[in-house]
Amino acid sequence: MAQLPPAPDDLAFASVVLRCDRIVMALADPSYVPYYHFHIHNTQGAELGHINFRVGDTEHIRKVAGHIGYAIHSEQRGNGYAAQxxxxxxxxxxxxxxxxxxxxxxxxxxxxxxxxxxxxxxxDTIDIPEHEKQYQLGTRQKCRYRWRV
Ligand SMILES: CC(C)(COP(=O)(O)OP(=O)(O)OC[C@H]1O[C@@H](n2cnc3c(N)ncnc32)[C@H](O)[C@@H]1OP(=O)(O)O)[C@@H](O)C(=O)NCCC(=O)NCCS
Known part of the structure; x- marks a missing residue:
C-alpha cells in the first residue's frame, strides 16, 4: 500500500482528544495492515489510553482484529472514554x-x-481461524459488528 496520509490533529469528542503517535506501515505478517496509533487524552492532556485505526481489508481484519481497536488505562476505565x-x-x-x-x-x-x-x-459471532495468532493465544470466537461511519 502507498503511504497513508498524515492524520489530522483536531480529532476530539466530548472529554477526549486524539493525538496520532505513529503510523505503522511495515508489518511482518502479510495479513496485518497498516494502522494509525493514536493516544487518547483528556482535555487537560492526561493520557487515557490508545485507539488504533487499521486501514485494509484482509481476512484478519474482517474476522479477528476489526478496523478499530482500543484500550483505556485501567485506572481511567468506567467513564466511557473508549466510545468517545x-x-x-x-x-x-x-x-x-x-x-x-x-x-x-x-x-x-x-x-x-x-x-x-x-x-x-x-x-454475527464467529469461530476465528486456527491459523490466527489470537487462536494460538486461546481466543476462539469474535463478535462482529458493522459501524456505518
Ligand atoms: C474495553 C475498554 C476499552 C472500555 O473502557 P471504557 O471506555 O472505560 O469503558 P467503560 O468501563 O466506561 O464501560 C463501557 C460500558 O460497558 C459497561 N460495562 C463495563 N463493564 C461491564 C460489566 N462487567 N458488566 C456490564 N456492563 C459493563 C459500562 O457500564 C459502560 O456502559 P454504559 O456507558 O452504558 O454505562 C476497557 O475495558 C479496556 O481497555 N479493556 C482492555 C482492552 C480491551 O479489551 N480492548 C478492546 C478489545 S476489542
Missing part, C-alpha cells in the same frame, strides 16, 4: 470507508457495550 474515542476518530475513518468492522471477544462486556453504544449493527 471512537466518535472522535469517526471523521478520519470516514475519509477511507463508509462502513468498518469492529470486533470483540464475546466475554468482553465493556467492549461489547462500547461497540453497541456506537449505533453499530451486530452481524
Amino acid at each position: 474515542a471512537c466518535e472522535a476518530i469517526r471523521p478520519w475513518v470516514r475519509h477511507f470507508y463508509d462502513e468498518v468492522w469492529i470486533t470483540c471477544d464475546p466475554q468482553n462486556i465493556a467492549s461489547r457495550r462500547t461497540i453497541e453504544k456506537l449505533d453499530t449493527r451486530y452481524v
